[in-house]
Structures are given as C-alpha cells and as structure tokens.
Amino acid sequence: MTAEKELERLEREIADTSTQAPLSSRTLFLPAGKQAKPRNSLDLILVLAASLAVIGVGVNTVRQMPDQQAKSLRDGLLGGAAGLLVGYGLGRFRP
Incomplete structure (x- = not known):
C-alpha cells in the first residue's frame, strides 16, 4: 500500500468516526455490547447529608465558640x- 492510499484510508476513518456520537469516558472502557448504567448514588448523598446534619447539631451542642458563630456554622x-438533598432530587427526577 502506498503512502497516499494509506493517508486516504486514515482520512476516511477519521471522517467516519467524527460523524458518530461522541462517547463518554464511561462507555470507552466497557466491553462490547454493554451499556453504561446511570449512577444513582442515593446512599452517598444520604450519608453526606446526614454527616452535615450531625456536625451541625454537634457544633450547636458543644458551644465552645460564641453564640453567633455557632449559629452561623450550624x-x-x-x-x-x-441543598445537597434538593440538588440530588432535582437531578435524579429531571425529565
């Protein structure tokens, strides 16, 4: 195969792949025939929200800082x- 023919073949391949839909990084590493499932990490969101709430209540009960700062932090x-829960809900159930 000559260099011109090889170059034409590569240009055709590039043109063919550029018309296809772009692949996300998650679909690039999947075996053939498998589709990427949407990530529903409700457990992670609930743990983070509960952690923030516990820290907020804990700051209020310890009270080793002035009242105004403790109230603001809580x-x-x-x-x-x-906000984390509302953002997850809106992102999860959006059409």
Whole structure:
C-alpha cells in the first residue's frame, strides 16, 4: 500500500468516526455490547447529608465558640445538607 492510499484510508476513518456520537469516558472502557448504567448514588448523598446534619447539631451542642458563630456554622451546615438533598432530587427526577 502506498503512502497516499494509506493517508486516504486514515482520512476516511477519521471522517467516519467524527460523524458518530461522541462517547463518554464511561462507555470507552466497557466491553462490547454493554451499556453504561446511570449512577444513582442515593446512599452517598444520604450519608453526606446526614454527616452535615450531625456536625451541625454537634457544633450547636458543644458551644465552645460564641453564640453567633455557632449559629452561623450550624445554619450553614444544615443548609448545605438540605441543598445537597434538593440538588440530588432535582437531578435524579429531571425529565
């Protein structure tokens, strides 16, 4: 095979693959015929939200900092936990 023919063959291959839908990084490493399943990591979200809530309540009970700082930290942690759950719910059940 000459260099021109090899170059034409490679150009055709590149043109053919560029018209296909791009593959995500998860589908590149799957065996042939298998499809990537969506990741539903509800367990991870629940553990993170519970951890934030426990830390928030724990800060409030220990009270080794001024009241205003303890209240701000508690509210921030509880708000983060609620935001995490709401964000997961919206992302999970979006059409």
